Amino acid sequence: MTILDVTNPVEPFLRTDRMPHIWCPGCGIGTTVNCFARALIESKIDLQSLALVSGIGCTGRVAGYVKLDSFHTTHGRAIPFATGLKLANPKLNVIVYSGDGDLSAIGGNHLIHAARRNIDLKVICVNNLIYAMTGGQTAPTTPGHAITSTSPYGTCEPAFNLPHLVEAAGAVYVARWTTFHVKQLARSIGEAFQKKGFSFIEVISPCPTLYQRRNKLGDGLDTMKYYKEKSKVKHGAPTSEVGLTMTGEIIVGKFVDRDRPDYQSLLHAQMVESLGESYVEPSETVCSCS
Amino acid sequence: MVERCKACGFCVEFCPTKVLALSSAFNSKGYHPPHVVAPEKCSGCDLCGMYCPDFAIYGQRLPVAKEAAPARTAAATNLEVARES
Amino acid sequence: MKADPRGVLTGTHFLDGDHACCEGALAAGARFAAGYPITPSTEVVERFASRVPKVGGTFIQMEDELAASITLQGAVWGGAKAFTVTSGPGFSLMMEHIGYAAMTETPCVFVDVQRGGPSTGLPTLPAQADMMQARWGSHGDYEIIALCPNSPQECFDLTIQAFNFSEEFRVPVMFMMDEVVGHMTEKVIIPPADQIEVVPRRHTRKAVEDYLPYGTNGDGVPEMAHAGEGYKFHVTGLTHDEHGYPNMTPATQDKLVRRLQNKIHDAIDRITLLEEECFDSEDVVVVSYGITSRVAQRAIEMARERGLKVGKLRLITCWPFPEKRIRELAATTKAFVVPELNLGQMVREVERAANGKARTFAVPHAGGSVHRPEDILKVIVEASR
């Protein structure tokens, strides 16, 4: 029967020998990976040119499940690792795939500096509003009043509005979607591949096990329904106005799409200007094995 | 593939034409995977595939054997594939 | 293989240790450095930043040492030979990534130009108080190699050696300079490129289907692939199996961590570099390393002038600790004297290796200057009684 010949189109992008994955039922991380794989299919990008770098966390485990050159680094340091990878081999398309805590708390300094330098990285930030891997503690993204294991009476700290942060720091492409917006997310990832420079895609994603449950917000499916109901697509929305609350509206869309020379172009231009003929392109000699 | 399903219900909820429903059967992990209840309504749009966090289901437009058959046919879900194999 | 001539500044120079270290890195084939400024180490990367664009490579000043110490590892997996340079406070921030390099078997070099600590301590003055940190600073069981130069010439020569060891064993190598060695200026001879032996990356030649990222060929050191070559490999700091996949079981942990240790231990004779001046049955052997060995040399001469039988053992390789040689000497020597610019670090290792066969005397110094030869002499005299 023909039905037996077909396989899931994302299969070639996954380490199927490592399935099933560790993520909980109703966790949104797998959905984001699904969209990522579909963006790869659609963009027809050469898979050999891709490298994916993760930090530590539930989202950090993405690196272990994609069939790409993949690096599961240390907590918060995916971006600087990716920076070294990209600078040593500029031909690589380097994706950073990590959690909100990893990228904006312990790794927050690297996030803003990579955006400032405009390093050509595609950052996919799965924002489940919490530190999930360690059991549901407060993150810099946790909305006000939310209960977490380290804010048992509710979070009082103001949260980071990530699109606003990375736009201010210099990112050339900034979008936000939820795991409900699968087609839009896949399209955004595809668009980021077309950009040269620091691109940042935030994906709001359920963590039913630790965030939703503790805040009596239901399970993964309830959260997806909330995303469907309360999301408003506003392309080009001023990022200062897209902050999140626990149960309010979620502004999604492509917020920033601009051009600015990326780090390697700037470096090249500076060296050519200052050194002229005596400048030797790094890519000509960098490989250490011949 | 049916074994990968964790019964989150995303595919069932967001199938635009309500092709799927969670079944009463269990997989070996104790979850109720979805099954196809209205195959004729499936457009092969693959939204179920995009939503599935566990890579357990997907939709596809199948090439059809007979010229006469309509080009749009039932979705092939991995769930079904798994059940038959 | 021979050094790439583009990176080799052949000739006779007058350089300080920091600049000589940079030239050693370039000669060894390092084409990437990530750093964060800190006295007294910054001159190494300042020179690199100026030299490497003309050689074909990249320097990036990162936002902190946490970043620098992992950016360089990204560059290694991108195909480069890479290093970072720091001093005390920065070295402390790099510890997690030394463990990451050990666990993922990322060949790279960490240069620590030691200054007085703890904390901000003595930014512009010497110490040798990071020796234990270099060995044990990251959490968990692991092995590293640490080399200690005592002159600008050695800053050049041994930096090449550090890169060579890192590539041969796929291990992070600590290059333990100190402020005095870093800032003293002496003659440095850089030979022609064809006289400099460099160890290339252990790059796999296997087909994609046959390649096991953490499988070994018996010597305990796996072959490496670089990103972008089609191997689609996975690297993780989690306990992993031969595929590089996380596998968090006691059995996998045991196998992996023992291999990481054994690949160094099994080669300890080859890794051990010593400078020795011991005749038969000395009364005292002075064990020293780095800048202190030069002060100790004076003390040894003074003691010999007084008719004392004093030998000298200089540790060029400090880690893995050359305990075999200490054990041998302990059988024929009355005592070891160990001057160092700390309040007692490597002396513990000497004492442990001597295992009561010979007595061990520390000559501690809190750092900020070098010892006075007389202070070492005093202990030699006491030890030879």
Ligand SMILES: Cc1ncc(C[n+]2csc(CCOP(=O)(O)OP(=O)(O)O)c2C)c(N)n1
């Ligand atoms: C240096 C360090 N500090 C703390 C941890 C513990 N830790 C692991 S994951 C994590 C938080 C992850 O949160 P996030 O990045 O939001 O990812 P999620 O698990 O929510 O996907 C923490 C604190 C660690 N691994 N390393």
Ligand code: SF4
């Ligand atoms: S704890 Fe939360 S983020 Fe982690 S796998 Fe479970 S649902 Fe997903």
Ligand code: SF4
């Ligand atoms: S097939 Fe996938 S989306 Fe559907 S219920 Fe199972 S896990 Fe959820």
Ligand code: SF4
């Ligand atoms: S492919 Fe078929 S079953 Fe899947 S979402 Fe589309 S219509 Fe529904």
